[in-house]
Amino acid sequence: MEKKLPLQLNNISMTFPGVKALSNVTFSANQGEVLGLVGVNGxxxxxxMNILGGLLQPDEGAEIIINGETVNIKNPKAAENLGIAFIQQEVAAFETMNVYENVLASDFDKWRIKGSPFLNKKAMKEEAKKLLATLDCHIDVDTPTHSLTVGEKQMVQIARALSQGGQILLFDEPTASLADTETQKLFEIINNLRSQGYIIFYISHYLDEIFEICDRVVALRDGQKTGEAPISEINKEKLVDMMIGHFLETAKRKDARDKADVILRAENITGVKFPKNISFDLHKGEILGVWGLLGSGRSELFNTLLGFDKMVEGKISFNQGGELEEISQKDFYKHVGYLTEGRHHNGVFLDMTIAENITSSDLERFASKGIGILNNKKEKEESRKYMKQVNVKAVDENMIVSKLSGGNQQKVIISKWMLKDPDILFMDEPTKGVDVGAKAEIQNLIFDRSEEGVSFVVVSSELEEIMNLCDRIIVIAEGKLVGEVNRDEFSKEALMAGIVKQEEKVEN
Ligand SMILES: Nc1ncnc2c1ncn2[C@@H]1O[C@H](COP(=O)(O)OP(=O)(O)OP(=O)(O)O)[C@@H](O)[C@H]1O
Ligand SMILES: [Mg+2]
Structure with missing residues (x-):
């Protein structure tokens, strides 16, 4: 029998001020195994994963054993030396470096020409190319990393892990920003690495993925292990039960609503590249979906309409309780909320508290009359209300947002826009990184608000989500509007039809 490289984690606890993030968690992982780590946000x-990656030190009493030896992972370098490599939750790459530099970033010294301060760039490029080729990735290694797609950046990260001679790979929500095809490619690579004997940790809120890629799962809840099973012995209900302890009703739109007045008419919206001549109406209280493949120009439509990207041509008319009237982008923006896709780039103030973030969308409301001083008490009270509504897991409203788990940060952003209570809320991937339970909570919140007359325009890459949520979906491909589907006709085929036609046109 081949020698196994097992990883044993004993009594892992981690205490942050006010939070016990892990208590006495014990489990093991084997060579050639993909181990799913599941659990709700927080x-x-x-x-x-941060403990294994050397970024955090566990509490006293923890024991990590690799291949029979107790190890001390005191920093990321120590993790690297032990063959542990991290593929992070939010893709981390040195954006200004070229691909080959990024792949070999863990040890440039190795590539210095003997007796000279210079790097042997030719050899470096060859090595990077070779490593990427093992991942079936054939990008030009001279490309600046910032111009790669998220999927390609991830390949670069994996190649970097392999270049360090990693044996244990940690994937923390690797597919959150990937297109379907990129996810499939990632799975092929993970399968391949499994057969080569790597130990692979896999975290995801997409339960379908867990069933597709994992051999075994370990479930955590409130920092405790609540279950452990080979994937072949459980089903979705059992998995959700291990994660949250009860059965879960998914949120679903009852019926498409009767069409109310048009609140927004967008005509010929055209940006520099995308969108191209897009027109649509949005009704009061309607939840309108925007469907398209990654790169089809969905986010660009939002950015152009809302004035973040240049609008080359287009007319926006808005109904302020009477008739549709043309409105400037600046005035239009006063009536809307915009939940952007890139949480860390422009969605949240990481160094500020939860309360400050939630109230930032409408600070005027919290200013004491006439003197422009914030009413902190009111700010905190109101924030607590929203935190409760979407179930933000935190010590209290004074917690700094960077210390929240990824999904809880997303919930803070949702709260922020719900607080502004705009007439129209644009949401780009609203439930990215959010767990199954919170997803339903957020969707229900959207339903409730739409009943009160708020209109929504939602981009989601998740077919199931967009079909559950929306009254009507417009379809976009290559920056153009290629279809519109009403709720009673929703199906994958109907949504893909326009896209397929458009792609054929482009190819011919
Ligand atoms: N640096 C920190 N300071 C204080 N608390 C922290 C810190 N890092 C994490 N926590 C807390 O520890 C708990 C676990 O967080 P963790 O990020 O491990 O959750 P997670 O399971 O990865 O969730 P998600 O699915 O949302 O990413 C949370 O309550 C979080 O707020
Ligand atoms: Mg996380």
Whole structure:
């Protein structure tokens, strides 16, 4: 029998001020195994990975044993030396470096020409190319990393892990920003690495993925292990039960609403590249979906309409309780909320508290009359209300947002826009990184608000989500509007039809 490289984690605890993120978690992982780590937002998954990656030190009493030897992972370098490599939750790459530099970034010294301060760039490029080729990735290694797609950046990260001679790979929500085809490619690579004997940790809120790629799962809840099973012995209900302890009703739109007045008419919206001549109406209280493949120009439509990207041509008319009237982008923006896709780039103030973030969308409301001083008490009270509504897991409203788990940060952003209570809320991937339970809570919140007359325009890459949520969906491909589907006709085929036609046109 081949020699096994098992990883044993004993009594792992992690205490942050006010939070016990992990308590006495014990489990093991085997060579050639993909181990899924599942649990709701804030359960402790990333914390566990950060301990293995040397970014956090567990509490006294923890024991990590690799291949029979007790190890001390005191920093990321120590993790690297032990063959542990991290593929992070939010893709981390040195954006200004070229691909080959990024692949070999862990040890430039190795590539210095003997007796000279210079690097042997030719050899470096060859090595990077070779490593990427093992991942079936054939990008030009001279490309600046910032111009790669998220999927390609991830390949670069994996190649970097392999270049360090990693044996244990930690994937923390690797597919959150990937297109379907990129996810499939990633799975092929993970399968391949499994057969080569790597130990692979896999974290995801997409339960379908867990069933597709994992051999075994360990479930965490409130920092404790609540279950462990080979994937072949459980089903979705059992998995959700291990994660949250009860059966879960998914949120679903009852019926498409009767069409109310048009609140927004967008005509010929055209940006520099995308969108191209897009027109649509949005009704009061309607939830309108925007469907398209990654790169089809969905986010660009939002950015152009809302004035973040240049609008080359287009007319926006808005109904302020009477008739549709043309409105400038600046005035239009006063009536809307915009939940952007890139949480860390422009969605949240990481160094500020939860309360400050939630109230930032409408600070005027919290200013004491006439003197422009914030009423902190009111700010905090109101924030607590929203935190409760979407179930933000935190010590209290004074917690700094960077210390929240990924999914809880997303919930803070949702709260922020719900607080502004705009007439129209644009949401780009609203439930990205959010767990199954919170997803339903957020969707229900959207339903409730739409009943009150708020209109929504939602981009989601998840077919199931967009079909559950929306009254009507417009379809976009290559920056153009290629279809519109009403709720009673929703199906994958109907949504893909326009896209397929458009792609054929482009190819011919
Ligand atoms: N640096 C920190 N300071 C204080 N608390 C922290 C810190 N890092 C994490 N926590 C807390 O530890 C708990 C576990 O967080 P963790 O990031 O491990 O969750 P997770 O399971 O990865 O969740 P998600 O699915 O949302 O990413 C959370 O309550 C979080 O707020
Ligand atoms: Mg996490």
């Amino acid at each position: 359960a402790g998954k990333s914390t566990m």
